Amino acid sequence: MDIDTQVAPYYRAVGKEAEIFKHTYSSRIPFLLKGPTGTGKSRFIEFMAHELNQQLITVSCHEETSSTDLIGRYIIKGAETVWMDGPLTIAVKTGAILYLDEIAEARPDVIVAIHSLTDHRRELFIDKLGTTIKAHPHFMLVASFNPGYQRGFKELKPSTRQRFVAISFNYPEAKAEAEILAKETNILEADAKKLVNIANKIRNLTELGLTETVSTRLLVDAAKLMRSGLPKRLAVHSAVVEPLTDDLEVIEALNDLCDLMI
Numbered sequence: 220m221d222i223d224t225q226v227a228p229y230y231r232a233v234g235k236e237a238e239i240f241k242h243t244y245s246s247r248i249p250f251l252l253k254g255p256t257g258t259g260k261s262r263f264i265e266f267m268a269h270e271l272n273q274q275l276i277t278v279s280c281h282e283e284t285s286s287t288d289l290i291g292r293y294i295i296k297g298a299e300t301v302w303m304d305g306p307l308t309i310a311v312k313t314g315a316i317l318y319l320d321e322i323a324e325a326r327p328d329v330i331v332a333i334h335s336l337t338d339h340r341r342e343l344f345i346d347k348l349g350t351t352i353k354a355h356p357h358f359m360l361v362a363s364f365n366p367g368y369q370r371g372f373k374e375l376k377p378s379t380r381q382r383f384v385a386i387s388f389n390y391p392e393a394k395a396e397a398e399i400l401a402k403e404t405n406i407l408e409a410d411a412k413k414l415v416n417i418a419n420k421i422r423n424l425t426e427l428g429l430t431e432t433v434s435t436r437l438l439v440d441a442a443k444l445m446r447s448g449l450p451k452r453l454a455v456h457s458a459v460v461e462p463l464t465d466d467l468e469v470i471e472a473l474n475d476l477c478d479l480m481i
C-alpha cells in the first residue's frame with residue numbers, strides 16, 4: 220500500500236480523461252481505467268489525486284489479494300488481539316481515493332466486499348466486527364483493469380463493470396509518446412522519436428502473437444538506460460525486446476529490427 224500525494228506527478232494528457240475524471244469525482248461514481256500495462260493508468264490517477272488535493276491509497280492486486288487484506292484483520296500484539304484497518308477501511312474512513320490496481324487479479328470476495336460502496340449506499344460492511352461504516356464524503360473507488368484480448372487475462376463480470384464509469388487507455392500517439400520519454404528521462408528528442416518508431420513498428424507486428432506488446436513503460440526504461448550511458452542497441456535489446464518474449468527466434472528478429480532503427 221502506498222500513500223503519496225506530496226509531489227506533483229508529471230502526466231501528459233492524451234484526451235479528455237482529466238475532465239471526465241473530475242466530473243466523475245464530483246459525483247463520487249467509481250471509476251475504471253481500462254488498458255494494457257504501462258500505458259499511464261497509475262500515473263494518471265496519481266496526477267488526478269494531486270490535482271484534486273486528495274489522498275491516494277494504492278493497492279496492487281494479485282491472485283492472493285482477499286477482502287481481508289483490504290478491509291482489515293485482527294493481529295496479535297503482545298498479549299492482546301487488536302483490530303487493524305486495511306487500506307479500504309482507511310480510505311473509507313478518511314476520505315481518500317482508493318486505487319485497486321489490476322482489480323480482476325484479486326480474489327472474488329474483493330468484488331463482493333466493494334459492492335455496497337459502489338452504489339448509492341456508499342457503505343462498507345466489516346463482517347469480522349459486525350459493523351457497517353458510511354463512506355467519508357471524499358471517498359472514491361478507482362480500479363484498473365487490463366482487458367487483454369489474448370489468453371491469460373482475467374475478466375471482470377459485466378455486473379461489476381457496470382458499477383463504474385470507465386475510460387480506455389492505450390499507447391499515446393507518436394508525438395505525445397516521444398514527449399513523455401523526453402520529459403521523463405531527459406533523453407534527446409531525436410532518440411525519443413527513434414524509440415517510439417521502434418515501439419510502433421513492433422506494435423504493428425501482430426503476427427508475433429505477443430501477449431503484451433511494447434508499453435510506454437518499456438520505452439521509458441530503455442530511455443533511462445540510454446540516458447545513463449548504456450549503448451543504444453544494448454538499451455533497446457534489454458529494456459524493450461527481452462521483457463517481451465522468451466522465444467529466441469523472435470528475440471533475434473526483434474533485435475535485428477531494432478538495430479536498424481536506433
Ligand code: ADP
Nearest residue numbers: 229230231256257258259260261262435436439
Ligand atoms: P500502468 O498503470 O498503465 O501500468 P503507469 O502509469 O505505471 O502504467 O505508466 C508507466 C510509465 O509510463 C510511467 O511511469 C511513466 O513514466 C510513463 N507514462 C505513460 N503514460 C504517461 C503519460 N500520459 N504521462 C506521463 N508519463 C506516462
